[in-house]
Amino acid sequence: MASGGSLSALCLALLGSALLLAVRSIASAVPGQDVDLSRERPLELKMDQALLLIHNVGGESFTVYWLSDHCYQCLYQRLVIVPGAVTSRPFNVAAVPVDSQHPVTLQLNDTAKNQEMCRVHYSFGEFGNYSLWVRQSLFGGVRAVSCELIVNKSPVSSSLPILLAVLFYGGVGIIWTLGYFVVRLGPVRNWIYKKMNPVETDRLINSELGSPNRADAGGQGAHPGAWSSSVPQRLRSLDTFRGLSLIIMVFVNYGGGKYWFFKHESWNGLTLADLVFPWFVFIMGTSIFLSLNSMLRKGCAKWRLLLKVLWRSFLLFLIGVFVINPNYCLGPLSLSNLRIFGVLQRLSLTYLVVSVLELLFIKAMPNNFTSGGAWAPLQDVVMYWPQWILVILLETVWLCLTFLLPVPDCPLGYLGPGGIGDFGQYPNCTGGAAGYIDRTVLGEEHIYQHPSSNVIYQSTVAYDPEGLLGTINAVVLAFLGLQAGKILLFYKDQHNQIIRRFFIWGIIMGIISAILTKCSQNEGFIPINKNLWSISYVTTLCCFAFLLLLLIYYLVDVKKLWSGAPFVFPGMNSILVYVGHEVFENYFPFKWKIDNRSHGQHLAQNLVATSLWVLISYVLYKRRIFWKI
Incomplete structure (x- = not known):
């Protein structure tokens, strides 16, 4: 027993000495810096990082470089230099954080x-602890090197909070659905209808950015049988689509739980965050057509509509510049660094251009519209051929500027992120012609200072994803949304026709995207890129929008299996929710102090904040309060 106890004590002593040596040799090195082995403070990891201990056993010093699989054609970046072994130390250890995304x-x-x-090559897990053992030895004058990666501590399951959130909101959705079917029961429904006056509510709802009045669109006053049952439901579909886009936008703007897939893509490709703004633009175009047509049918003069469009555009632009401006984070408002463009500014210009384009050629649709002849299947396109020509010319301008405009020190037609992309050949060419135009026309201090390209590609120049050149394609996107409005109006009460045409347009847009991108993320003629608002990005998001609108239309309007709740409520108050969530972003109860190293706490905070805006929009709906401009 004494011998066993002595052996155990000796083992514990040796183990303690080894641990002490390891702790003393661990340095909190930053990628790209040399290791300071004299530091004893343990390395503190951030979210989406793992700890890597690099052991250099019996060899010369070496340098470790790293490259993310998500960085296309990038240069390797120096991670750490690990010194060689010395007589007093048989091996050296360097501790560095590595990316786990x-x-x-x-x-x-x-x-x-x-x-x-x-x-x-390895995929590290968040907060995992790993060791890379590098053993060097000489055999016959030739150095042999072996590298072995082992797991010291398993990573945490960072996706578990998402699963719990899905289960929670799924349960809420089930309860809501059951309540909806109970409300639809005859006795319950009759009692509720006696307590409410839906006609007045419908009259008040005139959603922003050109959405038509639900009670007036389509002119059911003249033909109540044709429109009373169909148009309000169709407009409810539009509100639902708009609200869905808006709520996802609010969630990702609040942080999306700090998950990388809820943030904007660094350059080419798509994440959830890249979908919602284009969908909002698309449905805005749909609403513009229905709204303008409704007002023209009432006898409203075009010049009055033009003044209304100009005023709305002006107000949107002002709100974007002076109320919602990310450059405020640089300090108090200053004209020297005021960001000129942004989300609302792009909506403003897009709304203005598309509305004016429509006013130039639109004619009020009669209630009993019918068409015949060879072009009948394409009536919703052929009747507006001048608009299509102008839009095609606009897109030609985008293509010419993008691929033919000379940019100093950059290749012609460059679409890359700059920085360390393209093997570091064009570090200051972020965005090519789009970035150059914004920096030249607006000034570098008046555009977005922290583009998503600097996350992975480490770009250093300012670049605005809502800049001038991309606005052209935003107009094209809204015009394609306008086409959805034409389909709803031209084929009223013809559910199969509407569904079929939505599907056909979605397939056409998808085919164009497949050709432009070669069905790849980076190797196509024009990759999908939210920062550039490339034409392939527009066609891809239009494909998704047509198919998603088809699904919502089928569920809400045709089969009436879904009321559109809860998304329909923020969809009716979209400007108020968007402006409100930006202005009150950093105020309780939308934000409070949490552990910055926890995805779960960030996700809970962002979901609570987003849910609060859904609740606020519901309360406003019940009180018949709708903010429009």
């Missing part, structure tokens, strides 16, 4: 000769 490749180069020693 995407798989990475680690490349080890001999520091003296800069020759590659080995390469490791």
Whole structure:
């Protein structure tokens, strides 16, 4: 027993010495800096990071470089230099944080000769603890190197909060659905209808950015049988679509739980955050057509409509510049660094251009519209051929400026992120012609200072994803949304026709996207890119929008299986919700102090804040309060 106890004590002593040596040798090195082995403070990890201990056993010093799989054609970045072994220390250890969002490749180069020693490809888990053992030995004058990666501590399950949130909101949705079917029961429904006056509510609802009045659209006053049952439901579909886009937008703007897939894509490609703004633009175009047609049928003069459009556009632009401006984070409002463009500014210009384009050629649709002849299947396109020509000319302007405008020190037609992309050849060419135009016309201090490209591609120049050139394609997107409004009006009460045409337009847009992108993220003629608002981005999001609107229309209007709740409520007060969530973003109860290292706490906070805006919009709906401009 004494011998066993002595052996145990000796093992514990050796283990304690080894742990002490490891702790003393761990340095909190920052990627791109040398390791300071004298530091004893343990490395504090952030979200989406793992701890990597790099052990250099019996060899010369080497440099570790890293490259994210998500970074297309990028240069390797230096992670750390690990010194060689010395007599007093048989091995050296360097501790560094590594990215856990995407798989990475680690490349080890001999520091003296800069020759590659080995390469490791691995997907690290958040807050995991890993060791990379690098053993060097000489056999017959030839150095042999082995690299082995082991897991010291398993990572946490960072996606578990998402699963819990899905289960929670799924349960709420089930309860809501059951309540909806109970309300639809005859006795219950009759009692509720006696307590409410839906006609007055419908009269008040005139959603922003050109949405038509629900009670007046389509002119059911003249033909109540044709429109009373169909148009309000169709407009409810539009409100639902708009509200869905808006609520996702609010969620991702609040942080999306700090998950990378709820943030904007760094450059080419799509995430959830990249879908919602284009959908909002699309449905705005749909509403513009229905609204203008409704007002023209009432006898409203075009010049009065033009004044109304100009006033709305002006107000939207002012709100975007002076109320919602991300450059405020640089300090008090200053004209020297005021961001000129943004989300509302782009909506303003898009609304103005599309509305004016429609006013130039629109004619009030009669209630009993019918058409015949060879062009009958294309009546919703052929009747507006001048508009299509002008839109095609606009897109030609975008293509010419994008691919033919010379940009200093950049290749012609460059669509890349700059920074370390394209193997670091064009570091200051972020966005190509789009970035150059904004920096030249608006000034570098008046555009967005923190583009998503600097996250992975480490770009250093300012770039505005809502800049001038991309606004052209926003107009094209809204015009395609306008087409959805024409379909709803031309084929009123013909559910199969509407569904069929939505589907056909979605397929056409999808085919165009497949050709432009070659069904790849980075290798196509024109990749999908939210920062550039590339034409492939427009056609892809139009494809999704037509198919999603088809689904909502089928569920809400045709089969009446869904009332559109809860998204229909923020959809009716979209400007108020959008402006409100931006203005009160940093105020309780939308934000409070939490652990910045916890995805779960961030997700809970962002979901609570988003849900509050849904609740606010519901209360406003019940009180018949609708803010429009």
